[in-house]
Structures are given as structure tokens and as C-alpha cells.
Amino acid sequence: MREYEYNAPDSFEHLFKLTGGAGAEVRFLAGGTDLMPRISAERDQIPYDKKTPMRIIYLGALGLDKVTDGDGVTIGALCTLSSLLGNEIVRSKLPALAEAIAEMAGLSIRNTATIGGNIMNASPAADSVPSLLVLGAEAVLRSPSGDRKVALSEFFAGPGKTAAKPDEVLVAVNVKPGAGGAAFKKIGRRKAETLSVVSAAAYVEVKDGAVAVARIAVGSAAPTVVRCLEAEKALIGKKISDDAIKEASALVSKSISPIDDIRSTAWYRAKVAPTLVARALAAAAERKGPAKSDEPVKSEAAGFLGRVFGKKGA
């Protein structure tokens, strides 16, 4: 049976002493909603394989659970999904992210699951990622040699694989919402507690009546969440119309490589991805930039938030 060693460092100095030690597989623990079931499954296996000990490093004592607004929005990696849904900065400045989070899992998972965990788990079905990608987010990784920033578009290498080195900890995500609007759409097998069959996010910035910046990301349709560059290019310089959106979203198929799995089929995903992108583009074009912080969120996100938080949050 594998040995497990739990640590909860309250300083990075202490943390880096733990990551430096040899002879153990180091795993960072945030909310635990992905890692704990994996550990439990491993412990249930009979016969137990002889494996290297696992050093679990809990990141909850490092104060990484804050959202700050300065030159862009900085989201601490340990912010729970519920805390982000209730956060004024996220709701007013990043409605596309709030929209995505409101559709993730169910309330009791959102109460523990963190944004950093969703990113570092690097699932192609990670629902926070499409919105973060189209918002041009970057990951902040900390190691003994300092902080390193990696654009999220360069961050994912495959299912469960990221650009983070073994001694690097994701401490925050930086998001600089531009002047345009962004939106997120998802299709799952049921309304809650479901991984995406396909997800899509879009960001559209219109200048002088024509699209100046367009970013499109699709989840659950390739080994990582992917940007759809051809579709983005097709929109530049165009006036937003049903035809322009339809034409651009048809090009999404050039960027995705969906597979059959327990949740859906490659055929269905290829059919539904352009439709979802078209809906996300239309919603993004309508949204036009982050709402001012003194304005209530007047998007469909407000509906989700109302549903999730009732009078308290909405």
C-alpha cells in the first residue's frame, strides 16, 4: 500500500522545502473534488501496488483565496467556485466566467471546488477554461526561482497535462477584460452535476461597426480546450449579423477533433459545437464589454446567479 504524507504549509518557504524533497510523488491539494476521489479509488484497489509515497501538499493555508481588481482582475487559485459566484468584481467585470461557473457541477461541489483546481486538473471539459481563454487570461506560477506568467492559451498540453513544472504552484489567474463582451454556453447531459458534452465561449469587440477582436474557445471537443483561430479570423472586419456568425462558426470544425466517449459521440459534438459557438458569439456581441461595477449584472448570468444564490447573491 502506498504511503501518504499530508502537509499544510502556511508559507511558500515551507512549501518549497516540501517540493524539493526527493523520494515522493508531490501532489498539490486545493478543494479536493478531483484529487480526493482519485486517491480514494487508488486506496480501494486490491492488490495494492507498491508505489512511491505520495506527498500531499494542501494549499489552503497560503492565503490564495482572494480576488483583487487593479490592472485587470487577479483571482487567487484557491477561490472556491461559490465564492467567485458571489464576488462583486467577478460578477460585474467577468460575467462570462460567472456564467460558466454557475453551470459547473452542483452547489455542494462548487462550495469546495476551486478555480485553480479546475485549471490544473487540465480536463478538456473544464468549464472555467473556455471563458478564461477568450478573456485572454494568464496563469501565475510560483516556484523557488520566482513567479512566471504563462498565457492560458499556451498552458494546456493535453488531458491532465499543463506547462507547469513539478515545483511550480498555480497561485493566481490574471484576467484583463477588454472593451468587448464575452459569453459562455454549455451542453451537458442534464442541467446540473454534469460534465460538458461540448462547451463554448466567445469574446467580441466591435469598433466602428465592425468586429475588431474576436476570440472563440471550445471545450470537450479536443484533447484540450482549444481556440478556433480560423473562425476568429473570419469575423474580423465584418459587421455582426446572423450570416457572419453562421459563416464563422462553421469554421470551428477546423480546430476541433472530437471523440466518442461515455458522454457523447464525435458525430454529435462536431454537429453541436458550431451551433454552440454561434450562440456564444451572438450573446457576446450583445453584451458589449464588462458592466460597470455600480450597474447590476443584466445578463442571463443574473438569472443563473439568482437561481444559485437567491436574494443573497443576486
Place this chain on the structure above:
Amino acid sequence: MSKILKFNLNGNPTEVKSGDADTLLEALRDGLGLTSPKCGCNRGDCGSCTVILNGDAVKSCTVLALTIEGKSVWTVDGLIDGDKLHPIQKAFHEYGAPQCGYCTPGMVNAAVAFVNHNPSPTEEEVKDALSGNLCRCGGYKKYVEAVMAAVKGEFGPLPKGCDK
């Protein structure tokens, strides 16, 4: 390896020996013999292990036990006041919501944590709050009806928070 975990359980300071990779569910069931949180899927899907951690409903099989040092946990066992049921428990009982009953403790905890935050929810909000709790008897409708009845005061005023 194992360590001593100190936390507050149903209002009482509690200590339990817990393995370094044990879940909160294991600490409660195996460490403390508190069997009201059920182990259904052990992977964060079914919700039968739901408990109230620092006021919020969480799935205890996804929480590493040692991370809750110093925090407060409430289970159905603490929501009952002597022989007086919590209005949500009373409502589930009166409405015949439990069938086999396996999902019930998780449903109670999810519902109580939710109404503590949102004492006058809509039916849609209640459905969303209970969406992480699966009932294999398919008895979802009665649970939602019972919560709606409880928040309307049919079974007495809702206590504020978990502390009585």
C-alpha cells in the same frame, strides 16, 4: 501515517485520529462511528455523504479530513434538538419524502445549509440546491415539496444557522 484532527462536530469539540489521505467521510464514519453520512459513490457524484462544513453543504468524500482542522461540521445528528426535529427533517418526514432513506441525511444537510443562506427560495432554487443529491428511488418531487413547505413555516420557524 495518521494525525490527530481537532474540529467542532455538531457543536462539540471533537478529536479523531485520521490517516493522511483519509476523507472527512472516513473520519466521521470509521473514526467516530457516526454513520449518518452515507458512502454511496465515494467520488463526489451522489451526495449521500453531504455534511455542513462551516455553514456550507459539501460532499464529505471529496474533502481531505485533515484540511478541516478547527472548522465546524454539522450532520443530521446535530440538527435534531432533543427529540424535536429540525423543520426540514419534520417536513421530509411528514411529506413522506424518504423512500429507502439512503440519500436522506445528505438531502437534509444540503437543504438545511441552503435554507440557512436563503430562507425564502423559489422552487427552482431548491431544485438547484439539491441537484448534487441523487435519489435512486426517484423521490425528488417530495423532497422539493417538503423544503418549500418548510420554508413557508408549515413546520415551525426555521432556526437561524445550525447552532440552536
